[in-house]
Amino acid sequence: MAEDLNWAIGGEAGDGIDSTGKIFAQALSRAGRHVFTSKDFASRIRGGYTAYKIRTSVDEVQSVVDRLDILVALTQRTIDENLDELHEGSAVIYDGERSWDAEIPEHVKGVDVPLKSIAEDAGGSIMRNTVALGAACEIVDFDVEYLDEALEKRFGGKGTKIVDNNKEAARLGQEYVQENYDVDHLGYDLETTDSDYVLLNGDEAIGMGAIAAGCRFYAGYPITPATDVMTYLTGRLEEFGGHVVQAEDELSAINMALGAARGGARSMTATSGPGIDLMAETFGLVATSETPLVIVDVMRSGPSTGMPTKQEQGDLNMTLYGGHGEIPRFVVAPTTISECFWKTVEAFNFAEQYQTPVYVVADLSLAVTEQTFPPEAFDMDEVEIDRGKLVDEDEIDEWLDAQGRFRAHAVTEDGVSPRAVPGTTDGAHMSTGLEHDELGRRTEEQDERVQQVDKRNRKVETAKEEEDWDYREFGNSDAENLVISWGSNEGALVEALDYLEDEGVDVRVISVPYIFPRPDLSEEVEAADDVIVAECNATGQFADLIEHDVLTRVKRINKYTGVRFKADELAEEITTKLAEEVPA
Amino acid sequence: MSSDVRFTDFKSDKQPTWCPGCGDFGTMNGMMKALAETGNDPDNTFVVAGIGCSGKIGTYMHSYALHGVHGRALPVGTGVKMARPDIEVMVAGGDGDGYSIGAGHFVHAVRRNVDMSYIVMDNRIYGLTKGQASPTSRSDFETSTTPEGPKQPPVNPLALALASGATFIAQSFASDALRHQEIVQEAIEHDGFGFVNVFSPCVTFNDVDTYDYFRDSLVDLQEEEDHDANDYEAAKKVILDSEKEYQGVMYQNENSVPYHEQHGVTEDMSEIPDGAPEDAMDLVREFY
Numbered sequence: 001m002a003e004d005l006n007w008a009i010g011g012e013a014g015d016g017i018d019s020t021g022k023i024f025a026q027a028l029s030r031a032g033r034h035v036f037t038s039k040d041f042a043s044r045i046r047g048g049y050t051a052y053k054i055r056t057s058v059d060e061v062q063s064v065v066d067r068l069d070i071l072v073a074l075t076q077r078t079i080d081e082n083l084d085e086l087h088e089g090s091a092v093i094y095d096g097e098r099s100w101d102a103e104i105p106e107h108v109k110g111v112d113v114p115l116k117s118i119a120e121d122a123g124g125s126i127m128r129n130t131v132a133l134g135a136a137c138e139i140v141d142f143d144v145e146y147l148d149e150a151l152e153k154r155f156g157g158k159g160t161k162i163v164d165n166n167k168e169a170a171r172l173g174q175e176y177v178q179e180n181y182d183v184d185h186l187g188y189d190l191e192t193t194d195s196d197y198v199l200l201n202g203d204e205a206i207g208m209g210a211i212a213a214g215c216r217f218y219a220g221y222p223i224t225p226a227t228d229v230m231t232y233l234t235g236r237l238e239e240f241g242g243h244v245v246q247a248e249d250e251l252s253a254i255n256m257a258l259g260a261a262r263g264g265a266r267s268m269t270a271t272s273g274p275g276i277d278l279m280a281e282t283f284g285l286v287a288t289s290e291t292p293l294v295i296v297d298v299m300r301s302g303p304s305t306g307m308p309t310k311q312e313q314g315d316l317n318m319t320l321y322g323g324h325g326e327i328p329r330f331v332v333a334p335t336t337i338s339e340c341f342w343k344t345v346e347a348f349n350f351a352e353q354y355q356t357p358v359y360v361v362a363d364l365s366l367a368v369t370e371q372t373f374p375p376e377a378f379d380m381d382e383v384e385i386d387r388g389k390l391v392d393e394d395e396i397d398e399w400l401d402a403q404g405r406f407r408a409h410a411v412t413e414d415g416v417s418p419r420a421v422p423g424t425t426d427g428a429h430m431s432t433g434l435e436h437d438e439l440g441r442r443t444e445e446q447d448e449r450v451q452q453v454d455k456r457n458r459k460v461e462t463a464k465e466e467e468d469w470d471y472r473e474f475g476n477s478d479a480e481n482l483v484i485s486w487g488s489n490e491g492a493l494v495e496a497l498d499y500l501e502d503e504g505v506d507v508r509v510i511s512v513p514y515i516f517p518r519p520d521l522s523e524e525v526e527a528a529d530d531v532i533v534a535e536c537n538a539t540g541q542f543a544d545l546i547e548h549d550v551l552t553r554v555k556r557i558n559k560y561t562g563v564r565f566k567a568d569e570l571a572e573e574i575t576t577k578l579a580e581e582v583p584a
Numbered sequence: 585m586s587s588d589v590r591f592t593d594f595k596s597d598k599q600p601t602w603c604p605g606c607g608d609f610g611t612m613n614g615m616m617k618a619l620a621e622t623g624n625d626p627d628n629t630f631v632v633a634g635i636g637c638s639g640k641i642g643t644y645m646h647s648y649a650l651h652g653v654h655g656r657a658l659p660v661g662t663g664v665k666m667a668r669p670d671i672e673v674m675v676a677g678g679d680g681d682g683y684s685i686g687a688g689h690f691v692h693a694v695r696r697n698v699d700m701s702y703i704v705m706d707n708r709i710y711g712l713t714k715g716q717a718s719p720t721s722r723s724d725f726e727t728s729t730t731p732e733g734p735k736q737p738p739v740n741p742l743a744l745a746l747a748s749g750a751t752f753i754a755q756s757f758a759s760d761a762l763r764h765q766e767i768v769q770e771a772i773e774h775d776g777f778g779f780v781n782v783f784s785p786c787v788t789f790n791d792v793d794t795y796d797y798f799r800d801s802l803v804d805l806q807e808e809e810d811h812d813a814n815d816y817e818a819a820k821k822v823i824l825d826s827e828k829e830y831q832g833v834m835y836q837n838e839n840s841v842p843y844h845e846q847h848g849v850t851e852d853m854s855e856i857p858d859g860a861p862e863d864a865m866d867l868v869r870e871f872y
Contacts, residue, residue, distance in 0.1 A: 029872075198871035208868070211864065214856035216667065216853035219663065241851040241853065245662075245666065248692040252656070252658075252662075252688075256660070259632070259661060260664065263665075263667030263671065265668075289652075375869065378865075378868045380859070380868070422648040422671045423628055426627065428649075430649040430650075431650050432650070433652060
């Protein structure tokens with residue numbers, strides 16, 4: 001990989017850290033550089049340390065690393081929090097005129113820029129972050145003009161004067177550093193390319209995937225880190241004839257989404273752990289009434305309120321097993337931000353083809369990270385829509401019984417019944433969470449019960465046979481060391497391969513986007529000498545599944561600090577783990 | 585939609601298992617007649633039923649229907665109506681379903697003013713679980729779980745609706761077939777959320793709020809009194825009057841603007857293209 005730069009701005013929540021970081025990320029993207037962002041934040045609007053971090057290279061970047069090159073520090077805590085990541089050659093931009101006495105580590109270059117005073121010269125102290133951006137541009141030899149488009153995007157709605165003032169603030173910041181510091185010896189020189197990239201996060205990719213897939217109805221209740229899905233869809237879904245509703249709670253959200261699906265709309269809700277608990281109440285109804293529904297769980301650290309703004313992959317068992325009784329379902333788990341888009345599209349097709357609830361399980365790291373992609377990564381021409389056995393008035397006759405009643409839960413070979421939406425002549429029928437006969441009417445008759453249970457479960461069996469449940473593979477496929485993972489860990493693993501290669505460690509990486517049904521990894525595990533399952537939880541929920549599938553013990557790497565895997569750190573862990581004995 | 589729809593078209597061939605004499609028979613008959621009378625037919629009607637004795641109504645009626653989770657019938661109805669403004673949506677449930685486990689949804693459904701009707705079969709008791717206090721049970725009503733009565737005031741669902749910004753509030757009595765049907769019909773025709781609390785006596789577990797009790801005590805706001813339902817202050821007065829039991833339309837906001845008009849939700853959402861929307865690449869370009 002070409003040389004990367006790791007940049008961050010940090011301060012108090014409410015300091016505009018996020019929007020400032022985003023402006024820099026967009027500027028880098030406009031300059032044809034790849035960007036991968038991450039956030040350290042607390043779940044409050046003001047107060048508390050927060051930081052926006054950017055890793056950028058002309059090559060694709062898909063992970064964070066344990067290294068920080070340029071830090072814009074608005075508070076001392078920002079420096080303290082990142083002490084371990086600063087190195088010889090790092091620069092810290094700070095405002096020496098502010099009340100705090102910045103303690104800059106000796107090995108790091110301090111760049112004291114009077115951010116506030118310069119901002120005031122440009123038209124207002126509120127623009128001090130923009131001054132810092134200009135200063136950062138100078139340090140890394142990045143043309144300050146690249147900021148312009150991003151500043152227009154951010155402040156365009158507030159009038160040209162504000163935009164112009166910000167452009168001026170950036171230039172003054174850049175000039176100040178140019179005049180007062182010799183930064184050449186830091187050696188940064190950001191190359192640019194002609195590539196056009198788009199920059200988006202996983203929640204936005206999920207929302208965009210939903211629209212592409214023909215989703216028309218979304219109901220949700222605000223919850224970190226899933227709220228961005230709703231924010232993205234609000235206003236946009238309406239442009240396509242759909243609607244977004246903010247429900248009074250998650251119980252209502254899933255029931256509204258269910259109602260819209262019964263009405264025939266492609267329908268979705270998104271939430272995080274605590275909301276999934278509430279939605280579990282209705283999950284079984286979705287399955288037994290055979291309603292197509294997409295439910296997104298953007299996982300965060302649990303249990304209970306846990307660490308709401310921290311990473312964790314702890315809901316795997318909940319999405320696999322949650323809900324009383326035995327509930328057929330699909331669980332897909334995108335492994336990258338672009339896959340958040342494609343897996344959402346796929347989820348809508350699964351939902352309608354098999355008339356089941358489909359979980360899309362993402363995690364906080366996907367949700368809050370922005371990453372660059374070429375626009376073709378979201379080629380809308382590739383989007384396929386399959387509505388399954390939706391019957392219209394011409395087709396309905398073959399599904400009526402002798403009395404002319406629609407067999408909405410007809411027992412079929414593949415387990416999938418015909419589906420008629422309201423308004424279809426002769427399609428009127430009842431569906432219920434009670435066990436029911438083919439017509440959807442309550443029954444406790446033993447044969448009918450068994451037939452309906454089998455039929456619903458058969459849909460999953462059919463899907464297992466009919467669909468591709470492929471995994472994604474990286475590294476050397478003949479390597480004796482196999483690392484298996486799921487969800488957002490893929491990026492860090494792929495980059496870890498570079499570090500491992502340098503160490504002479506040969507590794508095959510398998511990244512699994514389907515949790516249920518899922519690929520059978522028996523042969524792959526068999527072929528490897530050493531197998532490690534890496535995931536962001538304490539108990540190894542996915543490792544348990546693999547062990548269950550292949551009937552052998554695997555080694556485990558579990559991270560549950562609330563922070564995602566970093567490529568360099570993961571490479572080290574893998575090396576250590578490979579040296580250990582296989583558990584008994 | 586055919587013009588010769590009869591109310592029996594809304595009847596399924598399943599025989600109700602309600603106790604003989606249950607108020608829900610009359611309640612359901614009135615609902616079916618009102619639906620037929622307002623020009624609907626089973627194929628363009630969606631009935632959402634809650635859980636409880638009342639919830640069985642989805643099975644006994646013939647239409648598109650969902651019998652859902654306890655207390656969540658209103659959100660389901662809301663979703664159906666938003667996705668399909670062309671479909672007549674009627675939500676039915678009981679006092680436990682609507683005012684206890686589903687009370688939160690009731691408040692917000694009222695606020696949203698979605699153009700659908702909500703018929704609550706209020707028998708002031710939990711019948712299906714064999715006689716426990718409900719949110720509308722009297723404070724001294726003795727049951728197996730409240731041997732000395734709940735000792736808390738019953739919910740006044742009409743007042744709850746009024747406080748939540750309702751645009752149509754009515755009450756009827758299952759046994760007064762004609763008036764009940766008329767009132768439900770008005771709820772269906774109302775531009776917005778048409779809420780009807782129906783006194784639907786439980787002959788098995790409630791020996792206080794009986795047919796005789798309602799027959800003796802009910803005052804009809806339109807037929808016996810000169811109540812003006814468009815008068816908010818007058819509505820407030822009858823709704824908060826704890827001395828009397830009323831039937832009729834308590835309140836109707838003539839200026840009600842239903843949800844779909846407020847939010848411009850008018851399209852049939854069941855129809856979508858075969859692939860991504862034509863201009864979908866614009867969504868990607870937004871992220872430049």
